[in-house]
Amino acid sequence: MISIADIKQFFKGEILVNEPLNKHTSIKIGGPADLLLLPSDKGDAINLSVYLQQNGIDYSVIGNGSNILVSDAGIREIVINFEQGLKQIKLVDGLVEVESGVMLARFVDFCIQNGKQGVEKLAGIPGTIGGAIVMNASAYKYEISDYIVDVEVVRNGKLIRVKKQDANFAYRTSAFLNDIIISAVFELPDGNIDEMQKTRIEYLQKRNLTQPLNYPNSGSVFKNPPGNYAAKLIEDADLKGLRIGNAQISEKHANFIVNLGNAKAEDVLGLIQTCKEIVEQKFDVYLELELKLLGFGKSE
Numbered sequence: 001m002i003s004i005a006d007i008k009q010f011f012k013g014e015i016l017v018n019e020p021l022n023k024h025t026s027i028k029i030g031g032p033a034d035l036l037l038l039p040s041d042k043g044d045a046i047n048l049s050v051y052l053q054q055n056g057i058d059y060s061v062i063g064n065g066s067n068i069l070v071s072d073a074g075i076r077e078i079v080i081n082f083e084q085g086l087k088q089i090k091l092v093d094g095l096v097e098v099e100s101g102v103m104l105a106r107f108v109d110f111c112i113q114n115g116k117q118g119v120e121k122l123a124g125i126p127g128t129i130g131g132a133i134v135m136n137a138s139a140y141k142y143e144i145s146d147y148i149v150d151v152e153v154v155r156n157g158k159l160i161r162v163k164k165q166d167a168n169f170a171y172r173t174s175a176f177l178n179d180i181i182i183s184a185v186f187e188l189p190d191g192n193i194d195e196m197q198k199t200r201i202e203y204l205q206k207r208n209l210t211q212p213l214n215y216p217n218s219g220s221v222f223k224n225p226p227g228n229y230a231a232k233l234i235e236d237a238d239l240k241g242l243r244i245g246n247a248q249i250s251e252k253h254a255n256f257i258v259n260l261g262n263a264k265a266e267d268v269l270g271l272i273q274t275c276k277e278i279v280e281q282k283f284d285v286y287l288e289l290e291l292k293l294l295g296f297g298k299s300e
């Protein structure tokens with residue numbers, strides 16, 4: 001691995017050594033990263049990303065850690081996070097330009113305040129713009145990609161802009177799985193600010209009623225199979241409430257696994273495996289993970 005002295009030659013941001021990643025994941029699980037790098041601004045993020053890719057150095061990017069499971073052993077490579085340094089958002093000629101470390105809730109609020117409509121229903125998704133674009137986050141039939149113009153990424157060691165039509169957006173996926181997202185541009189229609197505020201509140205309340213927000217979790221564990229719902233399949237397989245260690249299939253929403261207190265990644269993996277096996281046995285349906293696994297080796 002690259003040394004801290006080498007990194008400091010071109011990197012101005014914060015370097016955290018042996019940083020516990022349970023502090024950086026919404027489910028509060030995950031061992032340490034050897035190095036967690038927090039770029040200070042966009043230029044710093046680009047320099048770092050280009051350097052890592054051009055020199056073939058292994059790395060992982062995390063956003064707000066709201067759709068990842070990090071292994072108990074942690075990650076033996078560089079982990080990058082943009083929440084500190086990539087926080088700019090602005091309106092330029094009617095387009096919203098936003099850096100990848102901005103939280104979705106702040107992005108939605110900015111759009112509403114500027115009379116830009118279309119993303120209000122995404123307000124309760126607890127991710128960053130970068131994570132939301134990679135995952136093509138969606139809620140109530142609205143996808144983050146709906147109003148994207150283009151995305152600025154570091155790919156194969158070069159900074160490029162990828163137009164929406166080249167981004168392969170689909171259900172909870174995109175063409176950006178191996179890129180580092182720096183920023184994005186959105187073009188949203190004009191809307192009525194009061195109506196948008198109302199929509200945002202209404203959908204935040206819906207979310208509170210259906211999701212187990214009282215326990216740490218990492219959102220939906222599985223993608224919904226075509227024409228079906230992962231939560232329904234898991235519930236129909238009598239797995240709701242099943243517990244391994246302190247990880248539990250939520251009593252409130254069966255496609256969520258909650259951390260009842262100091263749960264281990266291994267416990268969560270055990271529940272994931274059980275859901276996959278039993279649902280396949282009972283209903284002949286394959287459950288594909290939505291959650292991204294980090295630090296579990298190449299098979300992840």
Ligand SMILES: Cc1cc2nc3c(=O)[nH]c(=O)nc-3n(C[C@H](O)[C@H](O)[C@H](O)COP(=O)(O)OP(=O)(O)OC[C@H]3O[C@@H](n4cnc5c(N)ncnc54)[C@H](O)[C@@H]3O)c2cc1C
Nearest residue numbers: 061063064065066067068127128130131132137138181219
């Ligand atoms: C309570 C709760 C409710 C949720 N509800 C929804 C929902 O309604 N709809 C929905 O779609 N999701 C939902 N999620 C899941 C999650 O919030 C989204 O997928 C979110 O977009 C992930 O963003 P993040 O910044 O947390 O990314 P992370 O979870 O940190 O990362 C997700 C993936 O994106 C990659 N990544 C992150 N940032 C970058 C970057 N800058 N460049 C390149 N790769 C990057 C990571 O490597 C990883 O592969 C929910 C999660 C929780 C905990």
